[in-house]
Amino acid sequence: MEYNNNPNQGPVQNQTQNTANFQEEESLFKPIDIYYVIKGNWYWYVLSIIICLGIAYYQIKKAPRIYSRTASILIKDKSGASSIDETVVLKDISTFQSKRNLDNEILILQSKQLMEETARRLNLDISYSVDKGLRISELYTHSPIVFRFPDASETQSFSFEATFISPQQVTLSNFSTNPEKSLTININDTILTPVGRLVAAPGLFYNNKYLKKTIWVTKNNLKAVSQYYRNALNINIANESTSMLYLTLFDISATRAEDIINTLIAVYNEETINNKNQIAINTSNFINERLIIIEKELGTVDSDIAAYKSENKVTDINSEIGLYLQDNRQYSKELIELANQLSLSQYLRQYLTNPKYSSDLIPANTGTAGSVEGQISAYNNLLLQRDKLLGNGNNSNPVITDMNNSLQAMKQNMVQTLDNYIMQLRMNLKVNREQETQTDRLISAMPEQQKNILSVERQQKIKEGLYLYLLNQRERSILAQAMTASDARVIDSASGSNSPVSPKKNKILLTALIIGIAIPSCILWLINILNTRVRNRKDVESVTSIPFLGEIPLREKTDKREIVIEENKQDFISESFRIIRTNMDFMQTKEHKKQVVMFTSFNSAAGKTFVSSNLAMSFTFTNKKVIVVDLDIRKGSLSKRTGIKDKMGITNYLSEMIDSIDDIIIEKGFEGKLDVILAGTVPPNPTELLLSNRLEILIEELKKRYDYIFLDNVPSGIIADATIVNRVSDITIYVIRVGRMDRRQLPELEKLYRWDKFNNMCIILNGAQEKYQGNGYYGYGYGYGYGYGNKKEQNHYHSKPFSAKFWL
Numbered sequence: 063m064e065y066n067n068n069p070n071q072g073p074v075q076n077q078t079q080n081t082a083n084f085q086e087e088e089s090l091f092k093p094i095d096i097y098y099v100i101k102g103n104w105y106w107y108v109l110s111i112i113i114c115l116g117i118a119y120y121q122i123k124k125a126p127r128i129y130s131r132t133a134s135i136l137i138k139d140k141s142g143a144s145s146i147d148e149t150v151v152l153k154d155i156s157t158f159q160s161k162r163n164l165d166n167e168i169l170i171l172q173s174k175q176l177m178e179e180t181a182r183r184l185n186l187d188i189s190y191s192v193d194k195g196l197r198i199s200e201l202y203t204h205s206p207i208v209f210r211f212p213d214a215s216e217t218q219s220f221s222f223e224a225t226f227i228s229p230q231q232v233t234l235s236n237f238s239t240n241p242e243k244s245l246t247i248n249i250n251d252t253i254l255t256p257v258g259r260l261v262a263a264p265g266l267f268y269n270n271k272y273l274k275k276t277i278w279v280t281k282n283n284l285k286a287v288s289q290y291y292r293n294a295l296n297i298n299i300a301n302e303s304t305s306m307l308y309l310t311l312f313d314i315s316a317t318r319a320e321d322i323i324n325t326l327i328a329v330y331n332e333e334t335i336n337n338k339n340q341i342a343i344n345t346s347n348f349i350n351e352r353l354i355i356i357e358k359e360l361g362t363v364d365s366d367i368a369a370y371k372s373e374n375k376v377t378d379i380n381s382e383i384g385l386y387l388q389d390n391r392q393y394s395k396e397l398i399e400l401a402n403q404l405s406l407s408q409y410l411r412q413y414l415t416n417p418k419y420s421s422d423l424i425p426a427n428t429g430t431a432g433s434v435e436g437q438i439s440a441y442n443n444l445l446l447q448r449d450k451l452l453g454n455g456n457n458s459n460p461v462i463t464d465m466n467n468s469l470q471a472m473k474q475n476m477v478q479t480l481d482n483y484i485m486q487l488r489m490n491l492k493v494n495r496e497q498e499t500q501t502d503r504l505i506s507a508m509p510e511q512q513k514n515i516l517s518v519e520r521q522q523k524i525k526e527g528l529y530l531y532l533l534n535q536r537e538r539s540i541l542a543q544a545m546t547a548s549d550a551r552v553i554d555s556a557s558g559s560n561s562p563v564s565p566k567k568n569k570i571l572l573t574a575l576i577i578g579i580a581i582p583s584c585i586l587w588l589i590n591i592l593n594t595r596v597r598n599r600k601d602v603e604s605v606t607s608i609p610f611l612g613e614i615p616l617r618e619k620t621d622k623r624e625i626v627i628e629e630n631k632q633d634f635i636s637e638s639f640r641i642i643r644t645n646m647d648f649m650q651t652k653e654h655k656k657q658v659v660m661f662t663s664f665n666s667a668a669g670k671t672f673v674s675s676n677l678a679m680s681f682t683f684t685n686k687k688v689i690v691v692d693l694d695i696r697k698g699s700l701s702k703r704t705g706i707k708d709k710m711g712i713t714n715y716l717s718e719m720i721d722s723i724d725d726i727i728i729e730k731g732f733e734g735k736l737d738v739i740l741a742g743t744v745p746p747n748p749t750e751l752l753l754s755n756r757l758e759i760l761i762e763e764l765k766k767r768y769d770y771i772f773l774d775n776v777p778s779g780i781i782a783d784a785t786i787v788n789r790v791s792d793i794t795i796y797v798i799r800v801g802r803m804d805r806r807q808l809p810e811l812e813k814l815y816r817w818d819k820f821n822n823m824c825i826i827l828n829g830a831q832e833k834y835q836g837n838g839y840y841g842y843g844y845g846y847g848y849g850y851g852n853k854k855e856q857n858h859y860h861s862k863p864f865s866a867k868f869w870l
Contacts, residue, residue: 111578118574124196128564129316133556137305177288187284202315206268213258216284220257323556345425349536363522390501404487605808612642613830639680656792664779668799669828686769689737698741711742716751761790794820800829
């Protein structure tokens with residue numbers, strides 16, 4: 063505590079140093095403040111924590127338990143093994159291609175088609191649940207009863223309740239389409255309900271423990287259910303160097319999550335095998351169609367040979383023409399082979415140009431030219447890739463559009479290649495026929511019947527060769543279909559922990575605990591921030607550099623005494639006045655004894671009268687002669703508290719109505735302990751009276767009689783009386799009441815101190831406490847300025863009590 067006792071040093075110089083020290087102290091963070099906040103309001107923290115933990119516990123009990131299931135599959139490399147001597151660049155290209163293949167397979171696994179088929183096989187659109195305490199439990203396959211809805215479509219949605227009233231009877235009620243309808247049915251019955259025909263059958267877990275229990279049955283839209291599980295399915299790549307995928311699904315039923323993942327993998331493999339077999343299936347269909355046609359043609363040729371021989375009575379004449387045919391066999395053999403190739407090429411060209419088969423796979427391994435077979439294989443592979451991508455997109459996808467253009471171009475190239483090949487075959491046939499014709503001239507002498515028989519038999523051999531060849535190709539296609547393998551290998555089936563992954567009890571409880579602590583902390587912080595009242599000594603010292611005399615604790619509300627200190631009493635209030643008294647003694651100097659102490663404040667209800675009277679009483683305990691003068695001549699607060707009426711006071715002396723000071727001094731007039739001078743009659747001109755030189759005469763006379771003169775004055779922030787009386791005071795004590803004065807007014811006090819408006823200005827903080835509640839304040843300006851003889855007080859204004867709590 064610093065006082066400006068040096069007359070050569072102004073208050074501004076002291077203030078600069080003090081302000082720097084106070085700001086430095088204010089900037090220091092004191093964690094002990096947090097401890098006092100919690101200690102002073104522990105019950106609010108306990109209540110908030112209990113409520114938050116209770117809500118968290120309720121949410122844990124109510125929230126459905128979520129389980130996690132994960133499966134791993136290995137996607138086989140479709141590009142084949144890399145060569146040993148491939149370069150680093152080719153390895154990078156291979157890795158990039160593998161990554162693209164994995165991305166494509168992930169999109170296929172997440173496709174609508176696969177998940178809808180999975181949901182359809184597992185009947186995921188129908189769910190059964192039962193109430194278990196606060197939580198709704200999903201029964202899935204553990205339902206004691208199973209319902210089928212023959213008339214319901216996959217997009218239809220409805221719900222109802224089923225309650226077992228006996229082992230063989232179930233009551234259906236609360237239909238979503240007709241809540242008022244209620245039916246009682248027998249197990250294994252088919253009945254018409256508000257949701258359509260319904261078939262009830264006992265489940266695998268059908269027993270008596272479900273008697274009188276209600277089961278909620280829900281039929282959902284299959285597409286919506288499949289879309290939900292599509293979104294819930296997570297597929298991740300193990301790492302960039304492998305082609306392994308992890309499929310993870312979260313669901314309230316662990317069994318259902320396992321079934322969904324395993325079934326999805328099975329459906330994926332089936333679709334992959336079916337796509338690969340589609341080539342073999344189309345080839346088999348093509349061969350079967352040609353076999354039927356050739357079989358009919360063979361039957362016709364055989365019938366023609368039999369009819370011809372029967373009509374012409376021709377027997378076996380092969381031995382007769384053996385020598386002539388020896389040279390012709392070679393030509394016939396070549397002719398047959400060329401004719402077979404020509405027929406197959408023409409059949410294949412018809413297949414390519416037929417719009418009926420425009421979107422089907424092209425039959426492979428039909429025996430056509432090698433270049434055509436290679437083009438067919440490339441076309442079929444590209445078509446399969448396009449069909450896979452088409453399942454997750456539409457024809458507007460740029461990739462699919464490029465593939466369609468490539469397929470069209472490849473088909474045109476194959477048709478052109480076949481045309482060239484057919485033309486070449488025809489030219490070869492023409493050459494062989496010419497050679498055969500030349501050979502036929504050698505047997506021109508044979509009977510016409512033999513010639514006709516040979517022609518028919520030649521056609522027969524052509525048909526037979528083609529028929530056997532197609533049978534062989536069909537068997538190869540069937541064998542290839544049986545040996546087709548899937549692209550995915552299951553490494554680990556769906557599995558996981560039996561402990562739920564959600565709700566996370568520890569995390570929720572910890573969060574609730576943090577929230578329980580944060581809520582009262584935030585509320586206290588907001589109250590602290592929004593409160594602009596002076597709360598403690600720290601608020602005053604952080605803004606002002608005015609010397610601080612001391613703090614007076616807040617007394618009990620039930621204590622209505624005016625004088626609360628006693629000579630030998632050791633309570634907090636008495637000790638605080640003794641400390642202030644001691645601090646005032648340090649302000650005395652040998653050159654100038656400070657006897658006149660003026661009490662003022664910035665606002666009303668600061669407790670000036672209470673502080674001045676009790677401080678004066680404290681000085682009397684040290685055998686000092688003290689008098690208290692009520693200079694609040696407008697209201698006379700001290701005079702009212704004495705209870706003395708119709709007694710002359712200081713206004714009577716200042717107005718020269720009384721000349722003797724003895725006439726206005728009341729010995730032991732306040733609480734029977736203190737000498738006092740009352741305010742007297744309320745004057746019409748209080749300011750002019752206080753400016754009178756008789757005030758100086760009065761004070762000088764009192765200095766001779768008393769050691770200390772305490773002047774109980776008015777608030778300086780409202781009227782000018784305190785500033786006028788300051789000329790006769792030695793010390794000005796500014797009383798600040800905790801919870802009554804706005805902190806935003808403290809800079810005004812600092813200005814008064816800087817400008818030396820009051821002599822030896824210092825501060826006393828009244829109503830201080832570690833945790834306190836402001837009691838409101840009222841305006842001080844009422845009642846001032848009314849004239850003499852007005853015995854009734856003017857209207858009293860009381861502001862709304864200030865009830866917010868503040869914590870240090």
